[in-house]
Amino acid sequence: MTPLHRLIVTCATVLALGGSAQADPSRWQAEWSRTDFNRSSVEFAEILSGGPPKDGIPAIDAPEFLPAADETRLSAREPVLTYAPEGAPARAYPVRYLMWHEIVNDVVAGRPIAVTFCPLCNTGMVFDATINGVAHSFGVSGKLRHSDMIMYDRATESWWQQATATAIVGQMMGMQLTQLPAWMESWERFRAEHPDGLVMDEPDAPRRYGSNPYAAYDTSDRPFLYRGEDPPHGIHPLARVVRVGDRAWPLDRLREAGALREGGVVLTWRAGQASALDSREIGAGREVGNVRVTDTQGRPAVHDIPFAFAFHAFHPEGRWMLGE
Template sequence: MRKFLASLIVGLGLTANAAGADPTDWAREWPNTDFDVTAIEAWGEILSGGPPRDGIPAINAPDFLPASEETRIDAVEPVMVLEIEGQTPRAYPVRYLIWHEIVNDEVGGIPVAVTFCPLCNSGVVFDRRVGADTLTFGVTGKLRNSDMIMFDRETESWWQQATGQGIVGDMTGVELEMLPGWLEGWSSFKERNPNGLVMNQPVGFNRDYGRNPYGGYDSSARPFLYRGEMPPHGIPPLARVVRVGDRAWPLSLLSSAGEISAAGLTLSWEAGQASALDDATIGDGREVGNVRVRDSDGRSVVHDVMFAFAFHAFWPEGQWMLPE
């Protein structure tokens, strides 16, 4: 844990003793955010992770290239996959998301936000439309339950990445629509989608793409900057779980079974994806495997392979799908 913290603080400029933020202080940086409207019960739930607003820069309107032309990505490196019917499948490499956390894109006329929170291993795709408005998201630099707090540039409201819910400002209580997206090994994506597209390396940023600035994090005993309860049933806090709605299956259970059918869903696992949060080089991370979740008609279902502590923090009454 000590080695991880040192690497993380140096790599990202985080503050190990980050103080709980105060709306009085925030107002100077966020003059257009209405802090009188909020779903937060106690402001101490929110911590400053270190980087300021946009200190972790989101990507807008990314460039893509044919998957067949990409040669920089290791076969087992994870990519976030988005497959919208009638559109060419797209892959968003975690080697970029780990440094930028949000990609604002548009696919088939649908404005989307592809998000990845490294501290929770949470990868979720959102529809950026709220009513007649289209939002553009950035990174606040704040954390709640160790999870990224996003903001939209149109109203400067704050949003919880793991849940897609507005938590501060005019959009408080609004919930973004989640779209089916999933983490998958690069080689697996290419084999399924030989004519697919992959997000090109961002330009203009001084980032060591392909390196993991959170080396050894998912082997840590405790989450970084987390003050909440540990998960029940003796499940390690940084064990991965497959979240579908308010249910969670331990990844260890799924990987042992290969396939689980329950609650009208089929969850499957196969080898071929490295952990992005293990080795200093993402492609050398230990095997965590590819997970897919489908309904009874074979359609992809919204899910998230996140850390157990984060599931318990945001779904404290959630159902743990464990062997009887």
């Protein structure tokens, strides 16, 4: 049974159990003895098991890197999550690894960062992992809310919503991580723009790196373990959007225009990147293109490219940039 099939079975089981049983935090105490469930900013009924237990999806700590010129396993159109801080070589985190680990705890130019990817929401985001001057590392809780990964910090085992970078349960409740400028692009484009860059090496774990365990997910009718509203304006729940703050540009609109200059940012689209959530082989996925977002001075702007349902779930009052 593939991971996707196991997820389908888990989805059916969770829905059969009903929300009230899942809403009782006493069910989680044995696994989460250090989590303060008296502090929560969300309804526990919204939190569901994604299937794996705590750390069942193992985060990567202290990843190893190699020069981009020495990497031979990635295909040209495969997506990587790029982080390019000033004063340090750009780093590429291949989605073929993030797909199976979801969090990479790294230190770049002296800054602790958390590199994250939730396949069910297509949210690839990099955060400053320093909280009140203290460096933190994160793990995968195995829990989902609105289909989005819930992370946990290892110091207090508070739960953090990846899509909003906010602690929602535990001692850290209400704290916010700072999202850093990072972007999805093809491996070919990373190599062209950062010939002296570094790429994360393959983890030493028994995974089928390069394969997509969620084949055909982004052309499904409905997202898994999501019970919320569909997006407005007739936008398909699994359509990609470019999110900047609380605004969302439909990717189809940007793709048709090629470039948009609106609301103090500049968005561009160029072909060459495969969808990681389409075909069984990541590098063979259908075209989704390379998106860049900058401010009007050309500096990278914080953004991500979630599915439309995820933007609507976490930014219900958000603005849809439809071009009227």
